[in-house]
Amino acid sequence: MIVEYLIIVLAGILAGFINTLAGGGSVITLSLLLILGLPATIANGTNRLSVFFQTSSSVTSFWRNKMFSTRKIWWLIIPATVGSIAGAWVAAGIKSNALEIAMVIVMAFMLVFIFIKPERWLTENTAFLEKKIRWWQVMLFFTVGLYAGFLQVGVGYFLLMALVLGVGFELVKANAVKNLIILFSATVSVIIFIVSDQVYYLYGILLSIGSIGGAYIASTMAVRKGGRFIRWVIVASVILAALKVTGLVDFQVLFRGILK
Numbered sequence: 001m002i003v004e005y006l007i008i009v010l011a012g013i014l015a016g017f018i019n020t021l022a023g024g025g026s027v028i029t030l031s032l033l034l035i036l037g038l039p040a041t042i043a044n045g046t047n048r049l050s051v052f053f054q055t056s057s058s059v060t061s062f063w064r065n066k067m068f069s070t071r072k073i074w075w076l077i078i079p080a081t082v083g084s085i086a087g088a089w090v091a092a093g094i095k096s097n098a099l100e101i102a103m104v105i106v107m108a109f110m111l112v113f114i115f116i117k118p119e120r121w122l123t124e125n126t127a128f129l130e131k132k133i134r135w136w137q138v139m140l141f142f143t144v145g146l147y148a149g150f151l152q153v154g155v156g157y158f159l160l161m162a163l164v165l166g167v168g169f170e171l172v173k174a175n176a177v178k179n180l181i182i183l184f185s186a187t188v189s190v191i192i193f194i195v196s197d198q199v200y201y202l203y204g205i206l207l208s209i210g211s212i213g214g215a216y217i218a219s220t221m222a223v224r225k226g227g228r229f230i231r232w233v234i235v236a237s238v239i240l241a242a243l244k245v246t247g248l249v250d251f252q253v254l255f256r257g258i259l260k
Helices: 002-021 026-035 040-064 072-089 096-116 135-150 155-165 171-195 201-225 227-245 251-259
Strands: none
Touching: 002 026, 002 040, 002 171, 002 201, 002 227, 026 040, 040 171, 040 201, 072 135, 072 171, 135 155, 135 171, 155 171, 155 227, 171 201, 171 227, 201 227
């Protein structure tokens, strides 16, 4: 039992680190929760509790480092939060295989932009960033919020692409804003899952303890090491997710072997 609890905390640390700098950490935590016997809907809701606490930790760290310097971010948070409310209400009808394939396609495009056009990620597009929010940007963040409320897995990739390519942020600030948006999304989502009685609190609290630590470490390193460090974390997380989706690594089998 102690070993099981320790593995949950360690999974939370790893997921918190990956989610803060890139995305896809929920692949690890959801796989573990399913192995521990939780139904998919309960695992989904329980995972949101740890996402809420990990983003609270990372946002606090980013805030102390003054990474939220523009009021424009609030016009992105509002549609994303509204979308997450809608997504959370319909989360029971998940077709996870199709969503995972779509996620890998998006990640592949992200890697192309990161290495072929690295200046787009490492340099802020000031002229673009200073323009007023347009209707298509509102719809873009509503759609990403809808997905965040629906499943959560890999939403960090979608938000990073939207913030860098669709708004003009450089990668470090985009990561900070990404975590702030996910915090609002996670807040409304976890409330809905709690009201629906779809949270297993023991596992959720253990995951949260780990994810808070992982998120704090990641947010501190992001500010100190900059966009190039984040870029390589994204590469590693993309490989991790691709291994899972292609079936080369089955995290459920891996965790089952550890827990025996």
